[in-house]
Amino acid sequence: MLxxxxxxxxxxxxxxxxxxxxxxxxxxxxxxxISTNLVVKIYYFAIFWLSINLVIRTIxxxxxKRKKYGIKFSDNVIVxxxxxxxxxVFSGLGITLLGFAGVELKELVTALSIVAASIAIxxxxxxxxxxxxxxxxxxxxxxIGDYVKIGEQQGEVLDINITKIILxxxxxxxxxxxxxxAYYAEMINYTQKELRKYNVEFAISPQLSLxxxxxxxxxxxxxxxxxxxxxxxxxxxxxxxxxxxxxxxxVQFKLNQVNPRMANEIKSKIMNLIITQVHGSA
Numbered sequence: 001m002l003x004x005x006x007x008x009x010x011x012x013x014x015x016x017x018x019x020x021x022x023x024x025x026x027x028x029x030x031x032x033x034i035s036t037n038l039v040v041k042i043y044y045f046a047i048f049w050l051s052i053n054l055v056i057r058t059i060x061x062x063x064x065k066r067k068k069y070g071i072k073f074s075d076n077v078i079v080x081x082x083x084x085x086x087x088x089v090f091s092g093l094g095i096t097l098l099g100f101a102g103v104e105l106k107e108l109v110t111a112l113s114i115v116a117a118s119i120a121i122x123x124x125x126x127x128x129x130x131x132x133x134x135x136x137x138x139x140x141x142x143x144i145g146d147y148v149k150i151g152e153q154q155g156e157v158l159d160i161n162i163t164k165i166i167l168x169x170x171x172x173x174x175x176x177x178x179x180x181x182a183y184y185a186e187m188i189n190y191t192q193k194e195l196r197k198y199n200v201e202f203a204i205s206p207q208l209s210l211x212x213x214x215x216x217x218x219x220x221x222x223x224x225x226x227x228x229x230x231x232x233x234x235x236x237x238x239x240x241x242x243x244x245x246x247x248x249x250x251v252q253f254k255l256n257q258v259n260p261r262m263a264n265e266i267k268s269k270i271m272n273l274i275i276t277q278v279h280g281s282a
Contacts, residue, residue: 150185
């Protein structure tokens with residue numbers, strides 16, 4: 001309800017600014033200490049900002065409605081539109097501030113064309129991050145909430161902003177990766193691959209004389225704690241190899257949803273059980 005009131009208020013203000021535009025500029029005399037040029041620049045920037053804001057909000061509203069998303073839900077398209085909004089607003093603000101200094105738009109374009117090479121060198125990495133960020137925002141390769149590996153970093157995508165991808169790794173560390181670096185790095189999206197099957201491999205001495213069935217009972221003891229996260233039909237325990245000094249085992253389990261953090265917790269519990277109850281009793 002509050003968002004609707006804000007939207008209607010902004011729309012009303014925009015309409016009033018457009019309707020009274022000529023009368024304000026032509027029919028009103030400003031005091032000497034107020035620059036007419038300053039008022040004009042601020043007035044036009046307000047119209048520009050309100051127009052961009054309302055257009056972006058309208059597109060986001062109909063997109064959420066079509067996808068049946070909640071008002072606070074964000075995905076790549078919504079984030080991408082927000083990034084475009086920031087770019088347009090800051091560009092407009094920059095031009096307005098230059099206008100305060102007496103630089104006209106035509107002069108600005110001419111000046112930028114002369115120093116374009118220098119600006120390209122200075123801002124190359126920032127511009128590349130912004131372009132890659134927009135590409136990520138509208139692509140299906142990566143989305144907010146996905147569990148990914150980018151280069152050497154791995155974690156859940158918390159946000160894709162205008163210059164960086166933000167990950168939350170297994171140690172609850174926040175990692176910021178520049179968009180351009182992520183774009184050219186090797187990327188694995190575990191969520192899209194539906195990687196839900198995991199293995200735990202270990203070896204014990206044959207002198208412990210534990211049967212496969214005894215091992216199964218030990219493993220089932222751990223997995224029983226996580227029964228709500230597991231696919232019951234995909235739990236296996238098998239011998240992978242027999243050597244003179246050890247017997248290799250492999251536990252395979254499958255989660256009912258993509259949850260690498262829970263998978264690592266289950267694997268740690270299984271390994272801890274093997275160490276304490278098997279090797280510890282040797």
